[in-house]
Amino acid sequence: MESPSLAPPPAADEARCQSHPDQAVLGTCTRCGTFFCALDRETVNDKDYCTTCATRPEVDYLEAFRLKHWGKRDSWAWFVGFSALIYLAAGARLLMREGLRDSGLMVGLISLAGGTVGVCFWLGLPFARLALCFVPIVAMVTSAFTVGPGAISSGIWPIIVTLSIYQNTRNKLFFKEEVSREALEKAWNLYANNAVARTGFLLGLVGLLAFPLAPVALLCSIIGLRRVDPTATPPIGRKGQAIAGIVLGAVSTLGWTAFWVVTRLNQFGQAH
Numbered sequence: 542m543e544s545p546s547l548a549p550p551p552a553a554d555e556a557r558c559q560s561h562p563d564q565a566v567l568g569t570c571t572r573c574g575t576f577f578c579a580l581d582r583e584t585v586n587d588k589d590y591c592t593t594c595a596t597r598p599e600v601d602y603l604e605a606f607r608l609k610h611w612g613k614r615d616s617w618a619w620f621v622g623f624s625a626l627i628y629l630a631a632g633a634r635l636l637m638r639e640g641l642r643d644s645g646l647m648v649g650l651i652s653l654a655g656g657t658v659g660v661c662f663w664l665g666l667p668f669a670r671l672a673l674c675f676v677p678i679v680a681m682v683t684s685a686f687t688v689g690p691g692a693i694s695s696g697i698w699p700i701i702v703t704l705s706i707y708q709n710t711r712n713k714l715f716f717k718e719e720v721s722r723e724a725l726e727k728a729w730n731l732y733a734n735n736a737v738a739r740t741g742f743l744l745g746l747v748g749l750l751a752f753p754l755a756p757v758a759l760l761c762s763i764i765g766l767r768r769v770d771p772t773a774t775p776p777i778g779r780k781g782q783a784i785a786g787i788v789l790g791a792v793s794t795l796g797w798t799a800f801w802v803v804t805r806l807n808q809f810g811q812a813h
């Protein structure tokens with residue numbers, strides 16, 4: 542008769558799983574060190590865990606990231622929502638001013654239709670995700686007929702923007718679309734991985750123009766660099782950005798301080 546268990550029954554001297562006494566121990570959990578057998582081993586990002594640890598947000602951080610943004614409006618959704626209001630207002634104004642006459646009627650109606658799609662997009666209605674891609678195409682074709690062929694070149698950019706929104710991982714999560722683990726990993730890296738270092742680097746760029754931000758950039762980048770740990774779960778990266786942020790922050794802090802000292806000395810020299 543065949544044994545119903547997955548692994549062959551362990552020999553008397555073999556270590557056995559606490560939860561499944563008929564199963565041999567296969568290894569220990571990467572996080573808590575508990576023994577697991579074939580029945581309670583969970584593999585997440587190529588590491589083995591017990592069933593309890595595998596569900597923890599820091600272990601399955603991509604799943605935690607997915608759940609955090611699932612159905613939640615991203616910045617693109619807000620951008621489309623605000624643009625929709627402008628389209629609706631412009632369409633209504635055009636119809637009232639031009640009346641129901643030829644080209645004004647056409648452009649006005651298309652503005653209203655585009656604005657309505659944008660509002661549906663902001664609301665997260667599933668059809669609006671694809672429909673939004675057609676709004677700038679229809680607008681471009683219409684203006685090519687009413688304004689002239691010159692309108693085609695300026696109509697290209699809105700098409701590129703809507704196509705990149707369609708491909709955007711966080712926007713897909715807002716619409717509750719399934720995304721691949723690779724796409725999740727990329728989005729996690731962009732938005733969640735060592736956010737302090739990312740902020741420090743961006744502030745470092747702005748700090749070149751605005752003095753008060755330079756020391757803040759320096760501080761954020763130092764904290765960010767200290768956090769870097771590629772072996773941690775989840776891995777903490779952005780070492781390069783943290784170093785660049787420290788350089789930018791230090792250079793602009795020194796530069797602005799020197800500028801202040803020189804200005805003061807000049808004032809002092811003029812007063813005497």
Ligand SMILES: [Zn+2]
Nearest residue numbers: 570573591594
């Ligand atoms: Zn564990």
Ligand SMILES: [Zn+2]
Nearest residue numbers: 558561578581
């Ligand atoms: Zn077990």
